[in-house]
Amino acid sequence: MNPLKRWRWWAVLALPLAVIVINSLGPNGWREPVVRLLWLSWTAVAVAVALSASKAMADYAHGRDAWIKALEHPIGAGLAFLALCVLRGAMVVAIVWASMTQFAQAGEVPARQPAGLARAEGMAPMIVDEINAHWPKIPRRSYLGALFEQESCRSLTHSMCWSSTARLKTSREEGGGLAQLTRAWTKTGALRFDSLDEVRRMAPSALEDLDWQSVYERPELSVRAAIIKLRGCDARLQALSPDLDALVRVAFCDAAYNGGWSHLQQDRQLCTLQRGCDADQWFGHVELHSVKSREKWQGYGQSAYDINREHVRNTVPLHSRRMKYLPWLGV
Template sequence: MKTPRHRSLFLFGWAILAALASFYTDPDAHGLSTLLGGLAIVQGVWAVAAAHWGRKALTDYPEADQRSLFAKAAESPSGAGLALIALAIVFVGLLMVFAPRAHAGTLPAGFATYGPVLKAEQRRYWPGHPDPAALAALIEQESCVSLKSPRCWNPSARLKSAREEGAGMGQITRGYRADRSIRFDALAELSSRYGTELSGWSWDNVYRRPDLQLRAVVLMSRDAAMAFRGAPEWLEFGDAGYNGGVAGVQKERRACKLTKGCDPGKWFGNVELHCLKSRQPIYGGRSACDINREHPRNVFLVRRDKYVGAMS
């Protein structure tokens, strides 16, 4: 029995240590970020394996036997070099075929239909967005209880309670008083603010206009983020503002600035620790503070990565 090579033991050992360190420092419950990272690695391995076996299948005839060809090519330096280049070209070509498919399965089914719509709206109304994948992650955060949920990336997604109704992929919300009168109406406010861009949008057709749902998400995210454009983590601040209001985030930045060691220009590990929102449980035992803090963390640290390629 062969003893494993030192480099194999070294790589395996450090891989285990890295996984344990990632799990120990994981900011999400049950090591979700670590598990998602591991899934991405497994998908990469699958793509490499598929490319390898694809190459073997394409060259499965005597004239293309690589051992014979490389033995012949090795008779001259130029031949050996050209053989390696040819092998690399074939392998990279196959990898480019399989790699996108390795990650395609991680995207919600609804993204195939509405992802291009979101990308078009982003390019039209926020062409300078430095990280469009964050917009797709926001849609997932708002509409997806799980990636397999029928509400996920679905313009008919509806969350209704005695107090509120959240509509569509961006969960545009209206609230009710105890007597069922309207307490607030985000859609009416948006239609008033963006009269031209959201012309004709109302509660009568909100679930039938996915284009306007996604346009509203882009416009709201853009304007929320622009309020913080002087800060290093302005997109994260904008996401928190999208969920809980820009004014509230600004107050929390001021609270951070008054605290020794807190950087008001950074969300994670700084302003996020100074929540001034209600801590009274409202949904599933979670408070407004809990929901707001979860939003940027899930959008940027948990959900975003899977959309980078598709939204670029």
């Protein structure tokens, strides 16, 4: 029989695809359908596992044969077919429940939130407003949540986690606010660089109130500064490499956010000199080659290379810190 003439294929494939496409026409685009598909994919896995397990447990039983026999009215064949249906149905329900429970535990914020996540949830509407105002086409909204967690949180229970007063201060460096905008000095006390001043010059009107006092007092300015800095990086990348995948741009710009634009470009250039390395891919390519030092910094326990690469791994992949911010910020 032609599969296209059977209703099951239309119900299982065509109808769901139509619903997904229709949902993507809404104000959030593909974000909501993607999140829902993540949940539904586990149901499909559960069904596949259930069917395989039931087949392994009763490999001598054939549902189709029992069905054919049942049509001939033997009571035994009918009961055998019914038993198979009950077995498979029970296993599907059990495995769906178990997999959904585990997925919820991994992807959702627990009912009793750590203090840092409670602050994050409270700030989420403000972050969404800043995104919509300054970069509505940002490739991955949930990445911002992971970025601010990475920058401000030693742990989710730390008092400075998701706090505008988060501060890293040494004799030669200061990082402040949710975005940890940084300035540094030389041994003689001369200013080496000031990322706050750099990003303010990128958008003077939007960031006219941003300074080294307000960065600790107004979290929306810190969020806005990070968005504008990332937006500038994304635009530069697209000008250099128009065909870059959106997620690759996020990874590149995260590496640049942590380690500097010039180092990112040097790493990409170094990648081109290595056999099999694609300078337009981060994971498995540029991430493996760097001009950054691999000697551990005193007091950090990691090298500049390790810190930079870990920063990307912790914030960019979907199953990184990004996952917990999907419900609040979108994909």
